[in-house]
Amino acid sequence: MQASAGGSGERLGAARPKQFCALQGRPLVSHTARALERISWISDIIVVVSLEHIETMKSIIQKYGHKRITVVEGGVTRHRSIFNGLKIFAENKLSNCPLQKPEVVIIHDAVRPFIEEDILLKVVKAAKDHGAAGAIRPLVSTVVASSADGCLDHSLERARYRASEMPQAFLFDIIYQAYHQCNDYDLDYGTECLHLALKYCKTKAKLIEGSPDLWKVTYKRDLYAAESIIKDNLSQQVCVITDMKGDAVQVGFLLHETLKSHIKQVKRISVSLCKDDNYMQNIILGQCYNFICMHVKKSAFQETQLVDILENANISTLYPVVLISVHLNVSENASFSSEMEDLNRIKEFAREVKKKNILVYGLLIHYNKDDPQLQETVNSAATIISALIKDRNPELIGQLLVA
């Protein structure tokens, strides 16, 4: 199985190739690699990059702990790069890493990070049946052909055509043979692997209708969209860790209930369970990237403990984790300078754990059990928490917000 990561990013107008642009702090190619490597039946992932980016790619693999990835030097065109990737299996050049020739090979773009297992399964199954298969999407715009003078020659009937997207899958022998037989013109000017399989192996690829998620990050606006989608995905789940006693239990309960109308999945656990490694491991395996520590001031449970747990589980390696420290303030007589001290403590702590990709914010809830506006305060707290989780703004870490 193979993923191609060629391309120079010139359309994006970015200084670096688009596959190396950061989304939530991590290069796009790493997001795509992650999407592929979490699928257990993909045995090997080949990333093809130009010579100048091989070291960058290797350091990305190391930094984010990618597995089963082999980096291969690309060619000057898309087809030449893919061909280089395929050769690894056929020619076994890498003496220290003999990859077995696969039955089926998937070809994918590094700039399509939102690839799901179901479409991969569909193209692989179809490739086994038909020799080749590829994802398609309806055309968004009409396609036109121009004459030599830059005027309309004819337009295509939109319904009869499709956009060819990725992933595509092939019986290895078919696509490898196609690349071996094709000429320099194909290698230099062609872009479509399905076309090569048709032309040189008479293999008519099965076309599989894919989801809109398959789109290719091409322009700057696509980076914006991808960033928003990732943030959206990360903000679906929150884990509330409470250490509430007496009256405060009520606020904890209220906040938990109110959060449910803002965030899809709200888990609530008590501090004692936090110390149970298995329990926390489950939460973390559930891909939770948002934690709320809720306690009356000077609680026994320290956010530092949670940070240790998160760090040991490598949870913040792939995505920034949001940690909101919610303080219930019951006294109103604290001096401003002692309050400032607390604030400085949060700021320093936030700055420290930012290095571990954990974003810490403080939230103060003034609590008076007889307050008729308690629900309103809790609503405000839930709104702020939800906004912090959805924004994941690294510049506002260490701030103490007030509900």
Place this chain on the structure above:
Amino acid sequence: MQASAGGSGERLGAARPKQFCALQGRPLVSHTARALERISWISDIIVVVSLEHIETMKSIIQKYGHKRITVVEGGVTRHRSIFNGLKIFAENKLSNCPLQKPEVVIIHDAVRPFIEEDILLKVVKAAKDHGAAGAIRPLVSTVVASSADGCLDHSLERARYRASEMPQAFLFDIIYQAYHQCNDYDLDYGTECLHLALKYCKTKAKLIEGSPDLWKVTYKRDLYAAESIIKDNLSQQVCVITDMKGDAVQVGFLLHETLKSHIKQVKRISVSLCKDDNYMQNIILGQCYNFICMHVKKSAFQETQLVDILENANISTLYPVVLISVHLNVSENASFSSEMEDLNRIKEFAREVKKKNILVYGLLIHYNKDDPQLQETVNSAATIISALIKDRNPELIGQLLVA
């Protein structure tokens, strides 16, 4: 000149048609209408909407003060809607609003809000010369045709084809004649106006290479992208209003200088100039949507005055305005409860002016003129200000952040 706003939004997966989805609180169609109406040589804008959305559209026109717009009922397909729009000029149905038949008509989509004057000029000029013209873009994906069994029939050579985008422009008589002559099949299944002009009037449209901004908001990710682009555009300029005396002048100057490395255009004016209506009018006409009021505590200048100025100028009708109230704190002995009172004051004020689409945030800078870390504090302030402006988060209004 005409803008079409048909389409049902089914591809977006949204509850309402995509042209009515909100971007920074305002419907997409209003952003597109604004882009067209600010161009003085466009005499009339026709918005075509389905019967059920006519009232919605009319209320949008009123709410956002759009000018030169006529709402027309659409048909069941794209072509029928456009035809309805064109009929307004030819048949003068509206007795109370006799629109003059134009020489050239522009056809545009409501879901392409980032339309610029230069491409409009180019297609209009080309339409005068050639009878028809349309914007095109390179294809992002290869286009394939499938055979009856869902397999690849052939793929098109990507370089020979282009995506047909909007805007398009036509000599009115040509496009109107084309619509009059075309058959029901065209009206029901066709999508391409350039094709009609070619087929029925033998007019070969000039194809004009457009910018990536012309893309069509089609999927949810496109809404995310559009939102980010608008935020990006809004955060290019900030106006710093200072009322600094004595030592504080130094901090004002430092902050102003530091902000320049975060925000493209930083204007600085003193409070006295604020009271000069002409001066403020210039700032506002310069499309500034971000204001920082900087003063030592208990200043004579109140943010309320600025809000009045903004309100009178209707500046926050089209986009939310960010107003950051920066307090220089020189004393450290204020009690916590008095500090809380200040916070509550900001919160209430923020809640109040939110109704006017003005987003207020507080920022506290602790200032001691001999502090060796002053530059660091100012850096922190600039980072927070820049983050608030870029995020424009309505849920964090009224918070008092600390640099």
